[in-house]
Amino acid sequence: EVLDEEAWATAEATLTELLSAAGLLVEIRRHQSSTEMVFELIGDDVEPLLANRGEGLNGLEVLTGRIAAKKLDRPVHPRVDAEGFRAHQKESLEELALRSAEEVRRTRSPQLLPPLPPAERRLVHLALAEDPDVETESEGEGFLKRVTVRLKAS
Numbered sequence: 300e301v302l303d304e305e306a307w308a309t310a311e312a313t314l315t316e317l318l319s320a321a322g323l324l325v326e327i328r329r330h331q332s333s334t335e336m337v338f339e340l341i342g343d344d345v346e347p348l349l350a351n352r353g354e355g356l357n358g359l360e361v362l363t364g365r366i367a368a369k370k371l372d373r374p375v376h377p378r379v380d381a382e383g384f385r386a387h388q389k390e391s392l393e394e395l396a397l398r399s400a401e402e403v404r405r406t407r408s409p410q411l412l413p414p415l416p417p418a419e420r421r422l423v424h425l426a427l428a429e430d431p432d433v434e435t436e437s438e439g440e441g442f443l444k445r446v447t448v449r450l451k452a453s
Contacts, residue, residue, distance in 0.1 A: 302332075302336055306336065306373075306375050307329065307331070307336060309367045309371050309375070310336060310338070310364070310367040310375055310377045311338065313366045313367045314327060314338055314377070314379065315327060317362055317363060317366075318340075323344040323345075323347075323348070324342055325340045325342035326340070326341040326342055328340075328341060330380075335378060336375070336376065337377070337378045337380060338363075338379050339380050339381065340356075341381070345381040349381060349384055356379055356384060357416050357418070359379050360377060360378060360379040360418070361416070361442075363379065389422055392422040392423055392426065393426040395412065395423070396422075396427050396435075396448070399412060399448040400427055400430055400448055403432075403433050403448050403449060404432055407450060411438075411445055412445055412447075412448070413445065414439065414443035414445050415444070415446065416442060416443060417442070417444075420437050420446050423446045423448075424437075427448065431451070432450060433450060434449060434450075435447065435448050435449075436449075
């Protein structure tokens with residue numbers, strides 16, 4: 300995935316259109332890095348996007364990525380954040396992953412996590428990628444799949 304100026308500009312224009320269509324007045328700030336495309340939303344109107352575990356933020360992120368990818372004819376994976384939500388979310392998901400791994404070690408039984416969108420599942424997989432005892436696998440159909448944490452076959 301190439302993070303060139305065209306990708307940034309297309310994603311930002313798409314995000315701006317979606318926010319405008321939703322009637323949300325927020326400022327968009329780019330956090331430029333070579334590995335990740337992150338847009339931070341600032342303003343009073345971000346609150347509704349954070350409700351229900353960031354459902355609005357996740358939806359906006361997915362739509363922005365899909366529309367921008369269609370315009371560019373290549374994959375684009377923007378991250379949309381507000382009020383440090385993603386950092387907090389990452390911490391919570393890492394804690395959930397580590398607790399699940401402990402439970403799997405203790406009970407020797409697989410743990411099935413709640414349904415999660417792709418970006419959140421990825422954080423769980425990454426949190427346990429280096430664990431020598433457990434492995435993770437996404438299961439289910441559609442956008443919200445569940446991650447199973449289980450003992451590695453010896």
